Amino acid sequence: MENAIFITGCNRRIGLHLTKRFLEEGYYVIAHYRKMTPELEIYKNKNAVFVRADLTSTKDIDNMVKQIGIFTKSLRAVIHNAxxxxxxxxDLKEAAKxxxxxxxxxMLAPFLLNQKLHKLLTRGEGMRDIIHITDTNAENPDPRFDIYSSAKAxxxxLTKSFAKNFAPQIKVNSIAPGPIVFSKRESEEQRKAILEKTLLQKEGGVESxxxxxxxxMNNSFITGSCLNVDGGRSLS
Structure with missing residues (x-):
């Protein structure tokens, strides 16, 4: 296997869809998961290999990097979606946890993975990419999610730092999604309020x-940038 796409957090939602779409495009995919789901299991033996890791464990990260090195000789892209x-x-103690x-x-897992996968990314010819999936809350935080937002920020x-450190061999950019797919935790009233602050007034969907x-990935002259995929919510 060569020029594989490595994606973290593939067991559901965006990560699951990215796995499906890259496979449809003919790529080999190395899909990370923490908990296997039936939806991800479908892609076994379809040019996808699975690696399990708890991203809060540096030992798990090290073991996963070793597995990736066995599965592929080179990486086309690393996408940090987890x-x-x-x-x-x-509760302050719980908030600290x-x-x-x-x-x-x-932050820490993407930092370690970018460093440890650098050699695989620089093997072979052609463009290489690292893409961090952040959040519109990184720029315009919701007070209810303040510490989550600060970590995404x-x-x-880190996107900018890695863009400087890994140039010119690797492009490093981020995508900041907005209301892509509502979760069950949002009430109808909350959904309505979110869409009212979204210029395009709809969910983006995982395909966006x-x-x-x-x-x-198709643009050879972009690095250190953030693409807002938020329907204009960041402007509200």
């Missing part, structure tokens, strides 16, 4: 993120 999303607890989780998943900042990823 995310932990929760409103900030009112949340903050540690947010930091490990959204940290990932957005894949289109954003494609746009970045």
């Amino acid at each position: 995310s932990f999303y929760e409103s900030t607890s009112s 949340q903050y540690q989780m947010f930091f490990q998943v959204h 940290g990932l957005a900042n 993120v894949f289109q954003g990823v494609q746009a970045i």
Whole structure:
């Protein structure tokens, strides 16, 4: 296997859709998951291999990197999609635990993986990409999700640092999704309020993120940038 796409957090939603679409485009995909789902299991033996890791564990990350090195000789792209999303607890001790989780998943794990996968990304010819999936909350935080937002903002900042450090061999960019797919936790009233602050007044759908990823990968002259895939919500 060569020029594979490595994606974190593939067991559901955006990560699952990216796995499906890259396979349809003829790529080999290395799909990371923490908990296997029946939806992801479907893609076994379809040019996809699965690697399990708890991204809060540096030992798991090291083991996963070793597996990736066995599966492929080179990487075309690394897409950091794995995310932990929760409103900030009112209990300070619990909030501190949340903050540690947010930091490990959204900042430390991408930092370590980018460094450890650098050699695989620089093998072979042609463009190479790292894409961080951040959030519109990184620029315009919701007070209910303040520590989550700050961790995503940290990932957005890392995008710029890695763009400088890995140039010119690797392009490093981020995508900041807005209301892509509502979760069950949002009430009808909450959904309505969110869409009223979204210029295009609709959910983007997971395909809009894949289109954003494609746009970045197909452009040979963009690095250190953020593509907002949010229907204009960041302007409200």
